[in-house]
Amino acid sequence: MAMTLRLTPEDENILTELAAQEGISRQEATVRAIREAAARRGHESAVKELSAAARERYADLLDRLGQ
DSSP states (O other): OOOOOOOOOOHHHHHHHHHHHSSSSSSHHHHHHHHHHHHHHHHHHHHOOOOHHHHHHTTTHHHTTTT
16 A cells, blocks of 8 residues: 655655665655564563562562562
8 A cells, every 4th residue: 555654854864874874765664664663562561461460469479579
């Protein structure tokens, strides 16, 4: 699916520099950035869920350690 991406001149410069540093096209740099952002969100969500489960599971122990 084709898509038009409108960028500010500053963002366009950043994208161009990023692509040049990676030795890839601006299109590939954009796709990679999107995928990396999605992966980070998925990872952060998983960490939050696991952290909440651990805090719940070990709440008594954590309270005792805090005293």
